[in-house]
Amino acid sequence: MTASKRIILSSDHADIELRQTFAKHVQARGFEVLDIGPTTSESTHYPKHGQAAAERVVSGEFDLGILLCGTGQGIMMAANKVKGIRCGVCSDVFSARMIRQHNNANMLSMGARVIGEGLALDIIDAFLDAEFEGGRHATRVDMIEAD
Ligand code: RB5
Numbered sequence: 421m422t423a424s425k426r427i428i429l430s431s432d433h434a435d436i437e438l439r440q441t442f443a444k445h446v447q448a449r450g451f452e453v454l455d456i457g458p459t460t461s462e463s464t465h466y467p468k469h470g471q472a473a474a475e476r477v478v479s480g481e482f483d484l485g486i487l488l489c490g491t492g493q494g495i496m497m498a499a500n501k502v503k504g505i506r507c508g509v510c511s512d513v514f515s516a517r518m519i520r521q522h523n524n525a526n527m528l529s530m531g532a533r534v535i536g537e538g539l540a541l542d543i544i545d546a547f548l549d550a551e552f553e554g555g556r557h558a559t560r561v562d563m564i565e566a567d
Pocket of ligand 1: 492
């Protein structure tokens with residue numbers, strides 16, 4: 421476990437309590453955590469929250485990001501518009517591990533209306549515990565990142 425990693429979290433209004441649970445969970449595991457909200461359930465726009473977190477990962481301020489919206493899809497799409505972000509939506513533990521090991525994902529997105537809290541926390545653990553394998557996968561990730 422790389423406890424020195426800094427993790428940023430954000431969401432839209434779909435389930436701010438679940439996002440706050442994620443933040444507590446990740447912090448309890450020993451990671452540095454910043455939860456950039458939103459802090460109320462007032463309807464908001466997922467693109468701005470996904471982009472805000474993504475920019476702080478790409479800048480190097482944070483190592484990894486965790487996003488949440490209703491499906492996980494919209495906020496993932498917004499994050500992936502930021503160059504250097506590789507964000508995948510996960511609803512299973514295997515994919516969460518593989519997007520780190522093979523795709524060197526730097527952001528994880530989940531759907532609050534898709535999965536329950538227990539599975540979501542297992543997905544987060546798998547994502548945080550996995551490491552990029554490099555090698556042939558680095559060649560492929562480089563192809564994603566090429567202009
Ligand atoms: C908001 O109602 C919902 O559209 C959003 O949370 C997300 O599911 C979009 O992808």
